[in-house]
Amino acid sequence: MxxxxxxxxxxxxxxEEILEETPAEETPAIDAAQLQQDLEKASAQAEEYLNLAQRVQADFDNFRRRNESVRADSYAEGQRAVAAAMLPVLDNLERALDAAANSSDEALKxxxxxxLKQMRDAYAKYDVTPIDRLGEKFDPNLENAIMQGSPDEGEPGTVCMVxxxxxxxxxxxxRFAMVKVVAD
Known part of the structure; x- marks a missing residue:
């Protein structure tokens, strides 16, 4: 040779010796029951996370709706506060018009x-209307009775003077109307 x-x-x-000495990598035996159990755990955890995400989304949607509602209510309350604060100005303009009626100054009148017309138009734009209940039944939701009139001024319980x-x-x-009501 x-x-x-x-x-x-x-x-x-x-x-050949090297091949015999190197053990082949052992592959773990696949345990079907363990895999099924792991899959069920993962599915349960995924379901839990999905439920949590849905609850958080619902909470956020509710928060957004509440916040929008509070914002709208605050805006409307602000408008009402400004309109109420300007009512004395409207009263004074009406008094000035009554006083100017006796004046000879036509430019002032x-x-x-x-x-006054401009002020009333501005109020009408925001749906501010006077409570006019003269001759009608007294309504404590709209009026404050501060005086009582005699029965000869009208039917009992009706507004006889604003x-x-x-x-x-x-x-x-x-603002509640201050009225005089016919006594019973």
């Missing part, structure tokens, strides 16, 4: 009339 053949033969033997006009903005009373 030649040297080359002997070397080739030795290499083959060495290769005309100026007060135009200003001492100060009341105003409402939509369904909200800005």
């Amino acid at each position: 030649s040297r080359k053949e002997r070397n080739a033969q030795q290499e083959e033997v060495l290769q 005309s100026g007060v009339e135009l200003t 001492l100060q006009k009341g105003y409402r903005m939509g369904d909200h009373v800005l």
